[in-house]
Amino acid sequence: MARLAGRRTLFAVPVLLVVTFGVFAIAAASPFDPVKAYAGTAALGADQETLDRLRDNLGVEQSFPARWWEWLTSALTGDLGHSSVLRQPVAQVIGERLVWSSLLCAVAFAVAVLAGTVLGVLAARRPGSMLDRAVTSLSYTLEAAPVFWLALLAVWLFALQLDVLPAGGLTDTASERVTPGQVASHLVLPAGVLAVSQLPWFALYVRQGVGDALAEDPVRGARARGLSERTVLLGHALRAGLLPVLTLIGSRVPELITGALLVESVFSWPGIAAATVEAATAVDFPLLAALTTLATAAVLAGNLLADLLYGLFDPRVKLSDM
Numbered sequence: 001m002a003r004l005a006g007r008r009t010l011f012a013v014p015v016l017l018v019v020t021f022g023v024f025a026i027a028a029a030s031p032f033d034p035v036k037a038y039a040g041t042a043a044l045g046a047d048q049e050t051l052d053r054l055r056d057n058l059g060v061e062q063s064f065p066a067r068w069w070e071w072l073t074s075a076l077t078g079d080l081g082h083s084s085v086l087r088q089p090v091a092q093v094i095g096e097r098l099v100w101s102s103l104l105c106a107v108a109f110a111v112a113v114l115a116g117t118v119l120g121v122l123a124a125r126r127p128g129s130m131l132d133r134a135v136t137s138l139s140y141t142l143e144a145a146p147v148f149w150l151a152l153l154a155v156w157l158f159a160l161q162l163d164v165l166p167a168g169g170l171t172d173t174a175s176e177r178v179t180p181g182q183v184a185s186h187l188v189l190p191a192g193v194l195a196v197s198q199l200p201w202f203a204l205y206v207r208q209g210v211g212d213a214l215a216e217d218p219v220r221g222a223r224a225r226g227l228s229e230r231t232v233l234l235g236h237a238l239r240a241g242l243l244p245v246l247t248l249i250g251s252r253v254p255e256l257i258t259g260a261l262l263v264e265s266v267f268s269w270p271g272i273a274a275a276t277v278e279a280a281t282a283v284d285f286p287l288l289a290a291l292t293t294l295a296t297a298a299v300l301a302g303n304l305l306a307d308l309l310y311g312l313f314d315p316r317v318k319l320s321d322m
Contacts, residue, residue, distance in 0.1 A: 008307075012300045016293055021068055023292045027283045028064035067285055081286025085278050090290045093275055098294075100170065101271030105260050107187060108194035109252075116199045117245070120206025121238060127211055135207065139200035147197040147259045151266035154193050165189050168268035190267040197259050198252060205248050209241030250306030253299050 071081055080090035123135040142150075159167035166172070166189070171182040214237045264273030272291060279287040 008300065008304045012297070015300065016296055017072075019296045020072065020289050020293055021065075023289045024064040024068040024071070024285060027285055027288055028067075068289075071286055071289055075290070080290045083275075083279070083284055083287040085282035085284045086275065086287065090286050093287060094272065094290060094294065097270060097272045097275055100269060101260060101264065101273070103183075104187065104191055104194065104264070104269060104271060105256055107191040108260075109198065109256060111191065111195035112198035113202055113245075113249070115195065116202025117206050117242070119199075119203040120208075120241075121210055121233065123203070123207045124210035124214065124237075124241070125233065132207070135203055139203045142196060142200045145197075147193065148262045148266055150196060151190070151193045151263050154189050155266070158189060168266070170270050186267075186269075190263045190269050193267075194256070194259050194263045198256060201248060201252060202245060205245050206241055209244045210237050211241075213237040213241045247306050250303040253302030257295050257298060 074081060078091075080094075082088070083090050083093050086093050119135050119139075123129075123132040126132060155167050158165045166186050168186070168189075170186055171178050175182060210233075214233075260271065261273040261276060263269065264271040265277070272294075275287065276291050278284070279291060
């Protein structure tokens with residue numbers, strides 16, 4: 001396990017270098033002017049000399065390879081730079097927002113895996129039944145539905161029509177402090193929408209995996225020995241059917257991050273989505289590079305986690321061979 005993690009870490013280093021270099025190259029080619037984004041409305045009345053001085057202070061005139069190298073060497077020492085658009089150190093921007101994004105993604109992913117597994121098992125027990133067709137049809141429908149459309153629909157139904165859940169934010173209006181109860185109530189809609197957007201993949205994979213396992217000889221032998229259907233399903237078929245899901249966990253991380261950005265924007269959730277959008281539109285090099293590096297590292301970590309889980313739970317796979 002340690003050797004696999006070490007090899008993946010070494011592989012991640014050049015990947016992160018290429019990704020961060022690409023971020024600076026794309027940002028340099030962007031039509032957005034970072035000086036005007038930094039100055040805001042004050043740039044409309046500023047003379048050219050003031051704008052040039054500000055441009056020099058921000059280091060905009062440097063070539064993007066020089067800016068990338070300067071940022072990279074500073075980042076290796078723990079200094080991620082200063083966000084020009086948010087007027088804060090990049091480490092502080094990420095630290096304040098990452099905890100809320102992590103909470104949203106963790107809750108949504110856990111709900112998606114659990115609910116998808118339950119639905120997949122129920123559908124696989126009786127192939128071709130009404131429940132099987134309903135789960136399959138609903139899964140394919142949700143796969144095709146954009147996550148932002150699901151988010152807007154949830155706001156319209158639960159916040160505007162039924163008025164049972166808050167439409168957005170982290171706490172109630174005019175609240176002076178953050179309480180667990182308020183966070184929990186405001187988390188229901190964004191986490192629920194994000195979970196629903198990921199649920200179809202797990203439901204379909206579990207249905208297929210468990211369905212195939214129920215048709216295999218070991219499961220038939222277990223039934224012939226008189227074992228109960230519950231034991232056969234949970235002790236034999238489910239274990240074999242969940243193996244493909246372990247691979248799916250790593251592959252869903254990129255879409256989970258993308259979906260979280262959209263969900264956070266719709267529900268005004270104080271995660272990294274707003275910071276990402278502002279960094280992109282304002283060509284905030286340090287913040288944009290740090291957020292992209294963080295997202296890339298999360299994807300690589302998800303793939304590593306999937307491989308480790310597969311090696312631990314599948315006796316046919318040896319971690320030393322991976």
